[in-house]
Amino acid sequence: AAASSGEKEKERPGGGLGAAGGNSTRERLLSALEDLEVLSRELIEMLAISRNQKLLQSGEENQVLELLIHRDGEFQELMKLALNQGKIHHEMQVLEKEVEKRDSDIQQLQKQLKEAEQILATAVYQAKEKLKSIEKARKGAISSEEIIKYAHRISASNAVCAPLTWVPGDPRRPYPTDLEMRSGLLGQMNNPSTNGVNGHLPGDALAAGRLPDVLAPQYPWQSNDMAMNMLPPNHSHDFLLEPPGHNKENEDDVEVMSTDSSSSSSDSD
Amino acid sequence: AAAVAMETDDAGNRLRFQLELEFVQCLANPNYLNFLAQRGYFKDKAFVNYLKYLLYWKEPEYAKYLKYPQCLHMLELLQYEHFRKELVNAQCAKFIDEQQILHWQHYSRKRMRLQQALAEQQQQNNASGK
Numbered sequence: 001a002a003a004s005s006g007e008k009e010k011e012r013p014g015g016g017l018g019a020a021g022g023n024s025t026r027e028r029l030l031s032a033l034e035d036l037e038v039l040s041r042e043l044i045e046m047l048a049i050s051r052n053q054k055l056l057q058s059g060e061e062n063q064v065l066e067l068l069i070h071r072d073g074e075f076q077e078l079m080k081l082a083l084n085q086g087k088i089h090h091e092m093q094v095l096e097k098e099v100e101k102r103d104s105d106i107q108q109l110q111k112q113l114k115e116a117e118q119i120l121a122t123a124v125y126q127a128k129e130k131l132k133s134i135e136k137a138r139k140g141a142i143s144s145e146e147i148i149k150y151a152h153r154i155s156a157s158n159a160v161c162a163p164l165t166w167v168p169g170d171p172r173r174p175y176p177t178d179l180e181m182r183s184g185l186l187g188q189m190n191n192p193s194t195n196g197v198n199g200h201l202p203g204d205a206l207a208a209g210r211l212p213d214v215l216a217p218q219y220p221w222q223s224n225d226m227a228m229n230m231l232p233p234n235h236s237h238d239f240l241l242e243p244p245g246h247n248k249e250n251e252d253d254v255e256v257m258s259t260d261s262s263s264s265s266s267d268s269d
Numbered sequence: 270a271a272a273v274a275m276e277t278d279d280a281g282n283r284l285r286f287q288l289e290l291e292f293v294q295c296l297a298n299p300n301y302l303n304f305l306a307q308r309g310y311f312k313d314k315a316f317v318n319y320l321k322y323l324l325y326w327k328e329p330e331y332a333k334y335l336k337y338p339q340c341l342h343m344l345e346l347l348q349y350e351h352f353r354k355e356l357v358n359a360q361c362a363k364f365i366d367e368q369q370i371l372h373w374q375h376y377s378r379k380r381m382r383l384q385q386a387l388a389e390q391q392q393q394n395n396a397s398g399k
Contacts, residue, residue, distance in 0.1 A: 154335075154336060154337075154338060159336050159337050160337075160376075161377055162373040162374040162376075162377050163377075164377055166374065174339055174370065174372075174373040175298040175299075175337050175339060175340070176295055176298055177298070181295055181298070185284070186291040
């Protein structure tokens with residue numbers, strides 16, 4: 001039995017070594033423990049037999065003992081290794097837990113960042129809109145004084161708000177009336193009798209390039225029946241009498257009109 | 270000679286400014302627009318271009334010279350072909366005219382109503398106070 005166990009022991013290390021790569025420390029420990037158990041049992045049996053018979057060679061006993069000691073050394077080594085591995089395993093677990101924690105932290109952070117991004121995106125969008133409006137406002141910047149002046153001018157002439165005394169039949173309108181139009185430079189220019197101005201038509205400088213034509217509509221208008229319908233009843237009489245030129249009477253009439261609704265564009269300062 | 274040229278140029282610009290100022294304001298007059306439409310001016314490409322060019326009156330430095338700011342709205346509408354086409358219709362022009370006058374009167378009417386309401390309220394207050 002001792003010889004067979006010795007052979008066994010000889011095989012074992014080889015098998016143990018060969019399997020060391022694949023076997024876990026736990027298996028190796030278990031096999032070492034098993035060997036130890038077998039060896040010690042053998043030794044005890046041997047000792048028991050030797051006590052009874054008292055004729056045994058001490059060589060075999062020593063051999064088994066040495067094997068036992070050797071195996072014990074291996075077992076101790078393995079135990080150390082297992083302890084180390086246990087520590088490492090524990091460390092790994094701790095690290096894994098830490099990783100999990102960090103992972104959730106990162107996810108949380110990512111969520112927050114996403115939220116922040118969304119908030120920032122809307123903020124940026126709003127800021128851009130604001131900038132746009134600021135730019136627009138800056139482009140159209142006008143002093144309040146000027147606005148008040150302008151407001152005063154257009155309201156004083158009843159151009160944007162009807163006079164309180166306005167009643168149907170009143171010639172005043174929120175736009176240049178026929179008379180106003182013809183008393184202007186445009187009306188005079190298209191009048192054949194004041195041909196002198198015609199040389200200075202601004203058409204050449206226009207994008208359209210054809211202002212003379214464009215402005216011409218005033219000319220045929222003077223003989224148009226429609227113009228009569230346009231005029232309020234109390235003025236149609238004057239209108240019919242009006243000669244193509246510019247007589248004194250007409251001028252007076254225009255003057256009256258102008259003071260009423262503050263003369264046309266030309267007097268802007 | 271250059272000075273003279275500049276002077277005449279200056280005078281020309283002045284004249285052009287005044288003419289365009291007058292013309293752009295004439296556009297506030299729906300009857301005039303109807304007249305232009307009936308004469309076929311709105312079918313003229315050059316004229317339509319000219320209307321586009323006149324949009325510069327919307328710039329503040331020019332707009333401040335306008336006495337009839339409504340003309341800018343008309344000018345804006347005139348950029349649309351549909352509006353230009355509709356203007357041939359005398360009924361349409363008449364409708365615009367009426368609306369314009371109603372709008373013109375809106376503010377003073379509203380103010381009058383407000384004042385009336387205020388006066389009535391004060392009277393009531395006085396009556397209840399005594």
